[in-house]
Amino acid sequence: MDAQTPGEARLQRMAEPEGAVAAETRTLVIGPYQTRRAASGRPGESRAAEARLDEAVGLAAAIELDVVDRLGVSLSDIRPSTYLGKGRVEEIAGRIAADEIRLVVMDCALSPVQQRNLEKAWGVKVIDRTGLILEIFGRRASTREGTLQVEHAHLAYQRSRLVRSWTHLERQRGGFGFLGGPGETQIEADRRMIQERMTRIERELETVTRTRGLHRRSRRRVPYPIVALVGYTNAGKSTLFNRLTAAEVKAEDMLFATLDPTARAIRLPHGETAILSDTVGFISELPTMLIAAFRATLEDVIEADILLHVRDISHEDTEAQGQDVAEVLGELGIEAEAGRVIEVWNKADLLDGAERERLLNLSRASGTGRNAAGPVLISALTGEGIDRLLARIEARIAETRASFAVVLDPAEGAGLHWLYENAEVLDRREDASGAQHLVVRVAPEKEPRFLNRFGAARRLRAAGD
Known part of the structure; x- marks a missing residue:
């Protein structure tokens, strides 16, 4: 595996979970949902708005954000610049100031322009549903493969959002944890480092995925x-x-x-x-x-x-x-x-x-x-x-397996052991002579070995019957 460069080390520090920050971040969760008629054919339209908002609050709670308020907003249409209408944006700005909100979670997919404009209007950090889910995934993934996959998706999302719009934040440091923001002097360097890191992750994922494929094939051979x-x-x-x-x-x-x-x-x-x-x-x-x-x-x-x-x-x-x-x-x-x-x-x-x-x-x-x-x-x-x-x-x-009737002499202990190890024994009884009468079910891949060993077995049911 390639050694980590200084730039990548910085990116990793930028991506570290911000649990302590989250617990102290006063958060407003907004559910901007179109009316069912306006949202016809859009994802989530069959859901009750209150249930969707409950889920969004649950997502915020999954990374321990301090959710101090929630707000459902009914939309007849989506504004290209701010997602919400001008009047709503101004109304929410007053609410944010009064409640000392530091983070707004929008339960929708925002474009970079919409996110930037809302941050300017409200003077706080704004993240959308995608950013929130990525943050959760970043906290939860623990295997090497999962961590790499999440980081790659995280960087791809963040790359388009490195904009000079977060000067209102007190914390002028990088933040692939979405609760911070990149400092102005770092934006171009960050964008270049992101692309370099994504390329390295892709190479590592190829190796990890090949290993996982080998494990999967070995399970198939069992x-x-x-x-x-x-x-x-x-x-x-x-x-x-x-x-x-x-x-x-x-x-x-x-x-x-x-x-x-x-x-x-x-x-x-x-x-x-x-x-x-x-x-x-x-x-x-x-x-x-x-x-x-x-x-x-x-x-x-x-x-x-x-x-x-x-x-x-x-x-x-x-x-x-x-x-x-x-x-x-x-x-x-x-x-x-x-x-x-x-x-x-x-x-x-x-x-x-x-x-x-x-x-x-x-x-x-x-x-x-x-x-x-x-x-x-x-x-x-x-x-x-x-x-x-x-x-x-x-x-x-x-349903995918055939069943057979098998008769074993009393001395065929090894054959009985083989059946219990390699087939499903559905029924077993012993007659007066001590012979064992069994009904067994055999997987398709084991059927040739079974028939080779128990040639006198009688087929009771074919696979798929």
Whole structure:
């Protein structure tokens, strides 16, 4: 790996998390949402404005900003220069001065010009939704790959926003943590260093991505089916991952608590081993540059045999969140209705009795039969419904596998051991002579070895039947 240059060291210092600063930064969160008629066809239009604003406040809380106020603004159209209308900008300026606000979070995508003009009008730092999400990702990423991907996206975003507009700030230092701002004399040098650093990151990412690809191919050679958790951020994926694997992945009631992928082995009801992968949560209007940056990470999702789409069924916006996840999966070339997606309704423990019973009945009614495709109601926190979920995963895997009847002589202990190690033993009984009668299910890649060893086995069901 290349040695770090002095310029890159400075960039790294500029990018360090600013937790102490954030905790002392009085912040106003503004939700400038177009009316549904004006926003027809735009992302997020199906969401309630109050729920969207709640989410924006949650994003700000994820980096410990001191949110002292929130403001929803209804827009009939977007102004090219300031996003908001002139009257609103002036009204908010008075509010900022009265409340001694130091940072404004705009829950939208601002152009560099809009951001600069709002900062001039209000005399404080302004960040948009993309900048806020990038800041969170910068705090959360811990693996080498995740850190590089976030930094690259971070630098690409910041490069277009190095402008001479932040002279009102007391702290005239560089700040790829978005709470600061580059000093005037450093702007051109910073822009050059950013491009140089991005080029070096791209080279490092090529190496890291190749290594990750080798790990993925080695897992394929094992081979075990791969089950990937996907879902909206804070839907409970990491809690479910911990429940299924007895792992201790960070699981908090916080947006984007998990960024770096984690994989563990799990045991299914009939003894089959599968690899369970926890992934970064999705969110509405996820910045395109972040989808691109994390594409290598999300390859675990693309290549998974089964996707568990985890939904917070207790959330008022659960339907819209589900649509957002389906859209991101679509960008990755995965159709949400594909046969390998199992919808998991999580957080049943937060439902009242009547709603919980209604959803449980709905889940049971649509989840029967060999090709059941309905949702599974669970609580990852309490363990409710986990057995049903494991059975559904196993049934979905079984659709791609053939089953056989095998008879073993009493002395064939090695053959019995082989079956338990390499196949799923669905049934086993012993007759009066001591012979073992088994029903086993075999993965396609192991079927040739199985038939070579147990040539007298009788096929009961072909894969896909």
